[in-house]
Amino acid sequence: MYDALVIGAGPAGSNVSYQLSRKGFKVRIVDLKENIGVPNHCSGLVDRRVVDAVGEDLVMDRPQIAEISTPLGTFPLSSDRMRVIDRVALDQKLSAMAQSEGAELSLLTSLTEFHQKERSIVATLKSKKGFEYVEADLIIGADGPASAVRRNLGIRSPKLLKSLQFDLSRKSDRVKINLDREKTPDFFSWEVPNGNETEIGASGTNCETVVRSMVGKDSIVRKRGGLIPIGPTTLGRGSGFLVGDAAGLSKATTGGGLYAALNSGNTLASAISNGGDILPNYQRNWQKSFGAEVKRDYNIRRILDRFEKYYSLWFPLISANVTGINRVGDVDYPSKTLLYLLYSLPFKIPSALREFVTESVPS
Numbered sequence: 001m002y003d004a005l006v007i008g009a010g011p012a013g014s015n016v017s018y019q020l021s022r023k024g025f026k027v028r029i030v031d032l033k034e035n036i037g038v039p040n041h042c043s044g045l046v047d048r049r050v051v052d053a054v055g056e057d058l059v060m061d062r063p064q065i066a067e068i069s070t071p072l073g074t075f076p077l078s079s080d081r082m083r084v085i086d087r088v089a090l091d092q093k094l095s096a097m098a099q100s101e102g103a104e105l106s107l108l109t110s111l112t113e114f115h116q117k118e119r120s121i122v123a124t125l126k127s128k129k130g131f132e133y134v135e136a137d138l139i140i141g142a143d144g145p146a147s148a149v150r151r152n153l154g155i156r157s158p159k160l161l162k163s164l165q166f167d168l169s170r171k172s173d174r175v176k177i178n179l180d181r182e183k184t185p186d187f188f189s190w191e192v193p194n195g196n197e198t199e200i201g202a203s204g205t206n207c208e209t210v211v212r213s214m215v216g217k218d219s220i221v222r223k224r225g226g227l228i229p230i231g232p233t234t235l236g237r238g239s240g241f242l243v244g245d246a247a248g249l250s251k252a253t254t255g256g257g258l259y260a261a262l263n264s265g266n267t268l269a270s271a272i273s274n275g276g277d278i279l280p281n282y283q284r285n286w287q288k289s290f291g292a293e294v295k296r297d298y299n300i301r302r303i304l305d306r307f308e309k310y311y312s313l314w315f316p317l318i319s320a321n322v323t324g325i326n327r328v329g330d331v332d333y334p335s336k337t338l339l340y341l342l343y344s345l346p347f348k349i350p351s352a353l354r355e356f357v358t359e360s361v362p363s
């Protein structure tokens with residue numbers, strides 16, 4: 001009998017297991033993979049606050065410029081906060097930390113289903129050895145965007161965006177984001193420097209065509225892909241709780257989910273160890289820590305999607321405010337940038353409008 005059964009040994013699952021184990025809980029963690037972190041689907045681009053939490057040793061690159069391209073032009077933003085981390089090493093480090101605190105890890109083991117039995121849950125796990133029935137006080141779904149725990153709890157799925165990424169054998173010194181919605185109607189395409197290689201990727205229905213068009217003459221070192229959940233969902237039900245991508249906590253504007261994966265695990269572990277009614281405490285504290293930003297981010301995305309046809313208005317507004325965006329811009333808190341833009345609107349709108357009108361009216 002365990003205190004907690006954690007499904008998924010990605011960053012969310014290993015971190016919540018570490019946090020619970022160090023507080024004295026008996027934790028079992030299972031993952032269907034053979035090796036922790038492999039294959040890796042993620043670009044590993046984070047704000048430095050993630051590095052502060054997980055360690056400098058994981059940093060592979062420190063790009064200083066993010067070049068944003070739109071159909072109307074390109075503008076460079078600069079930041080000393082961006083870091084590219086070794087995602088496989090992150091997963092392995094967090095898993096080792098959880099195990100060193102006593103969490104029991106089973107690889108090549110997947111969750112088939114679980115059900116409530118009085119005050120605990122009984123889960124059916126499948127491995128090469130066959131089926132195993134495990135009892136625990138609670139179950140934590142850290143099993144990523146297509147979460148089986150979420151499905152078993154009867155919680156609705158967020159929208160899942162197919163994403164594809166190729167690693168190219170060339171160096172680059174900057175992050176590039178292409179917001180041309182003609183090419184990537186559901187999201188955007190990206191380029192992220194990663195030491196001696198460069199990752200190129202895109203999300204959405206035609207992501208493969210987009211990524212292939214970005215390859216150029218460089219050779220492809222590896223191809224990988226995954227799903228990005230868009231739109232947060234419920235954090236749990238009964239004795240089942242969700243963290244990270246299983247709860248749809250990736251940012252709807254950028255797809256970045258590592259900060260939320262770690263943060264949600266910390267919040268859930270505190271709610272469990274504080275006793276009392278876990279779910280309302282988890283929901284309330286998550287809302288206070290980062291949940292409100294995840295929701296704001298989802299709303300920003302909906303606004304951007306709705307006003308996409310006014311793209312030509314956004315471009316001059318943003319390009320007229322590059323210095324300010326460099327100052328306030330924060331990849332984990334896009335709402336800071338939006339608020340800054342809205343705040344500066346009365347002062348900038350005349351020039352933005354001027355450019356908009358000049359761009360729109362044929363000469």
Ligand SMILES: Cc1cc2nc3c(=O)[nH]c(=O)nc-3n(C[C@H](O)[C@H](O)[C@H](O)COP(=O)(O)OP(=O)(O)OC[C@H]3O[C@@H](n4cnc5c(N)ncnc54)[C@H](O)[C@@H]3O)c2cc1C
Binds near residue numbers: 010257
């Ligand atoms: C192409 C791409 C690029 C990305 N780039 C970035 C980026 O640059 N920066 C950033 O912050 N975020 C990025 N993300 C998002 C980031 O990868 C996720 O937010 C992060 O992986 C979430 O961690 P997690 O632990 O919740 O889920 P995951 O990392 O998906 O881990 C889930 C684990 O559960 C296991 N599992 C699944 N089902 C079962 C089951 N039934 N039984 C047992 N085990 C199971 C899986 O094997 C996996 O190990 C990217 C995502 C994609 C798709």
